Amino acid sequence: MIKANNINKFYGDLQVLKNVSLQINKGEIVSIVGPSGAGKTTLLQILGTLDVLDKKENKASSLEINSTSIINLKDTELSKFRNLNLGFIFQFHQLLPEFTALENVCIPAFIANKSKKEVEIEAIKLLDYLGLSHRINHKPTELSGGEQQRVAVARALINKPAVIFADEPSGNLDHTTAENLHQLFFKLRDELGQTFVIVTHNEELANMADRKLVMIDGVLQS
Template identity: 70%
Template sequence: MIEAKNIHKTFGALEVLKGVNVTINKGEVISIVGASGAGKTTLLQILGTLDKPDKLADLQLLINNAEVSKLKDKELAKFRNEHIGFIFQFHQLLPEFTALENVCIPAFIKKTPKPEAEKRAKELLDFLGLAHRINHKPNELSGGEQQRVAVARALINNPSIVFADEPSGNLDSESADKLHNLFFELRDKFGQTFVIVTHNEELADMADRKLTMVDGNIVV
């Protein structure tokens, strides 16, 4: 599913990632933990193709057997849209659009016909308990509801991998617990792989594997 070798990332004189090696299998729920500044989010962004690692001769980043580090920007954007979903701490919903419209955006980028995209979006929102909220805009939804809309948006194109960066960091404890359990329900129902950066120890310990980052590398 994901095979990353010798992942380095520097910003000026600061070396944030120092040769990370990691393998993630299909259907796993992986948590990545560590102190602030350890490189967790940078690694997540590189694995998710939102950022690029330093170009080194022995660099390798395979996702679904595609060497994504060698893709051109347009090819990479297409690959990302079709294979990867993202969930962020701050849901990043567009305020002028309804829940249904927000969920459909990645499908429209993929050029999925509108009736098909809306049908899939309604199915996801129904599964997430939001069938009665599809026409509401983000400011009319609770924090937990907004984050579930963001989850539906991440799933709309049936990605094989979902990356989540502090997905429950902005939620109350009850909403966070529901979201954590939801990840495992989704894995069991749809077979997605989840890679989750979190400071939430409960969520981290629920994962199939917990990877700990220290000073730019994985130590566990």
């Protein structure tokens, strides 16, 4: 599903990622942990195509997701690939406050030029699956933190992506709500087959994963 080799990233003279290589299988849930500043989020952003790796230090660098080589895709090709194949869940849900839960969930599919009617039907199904059928017309400010994050999960799922990238997804939630969200990830993997890559400081979530990777000073350790 994901094959990354010799991933490097510099910010000026600071090397944040140092020849990172990893492989993640379809349907696997992988957690990435480590101290702040270790490079976890940078790695997640590169794997998720939100940032680019530095090839100048190692011409053998490569990134393949769902059998597609990412490095040489043009911007328009990359945007389309990201929209259709990848989903994202962040610590702060990043829902658009002027739109309802239903409208927020639909946005990625509308960007993909899918039928409005079909998209809304699928979004309603997802929100119902996530226990939010009674909240579809509510705006984010009218939802609890856990409800907001579940709407963000539905938005990440609307295009049926192969991979879900999550960056501290429960970092802004209370313990009970966070635990429910963690269980949801495994339910989604088991029932819908998604692959999850999760950066987290939550040891409980990290230890639940099929595999836990530790990043220290830009180097990934198993």
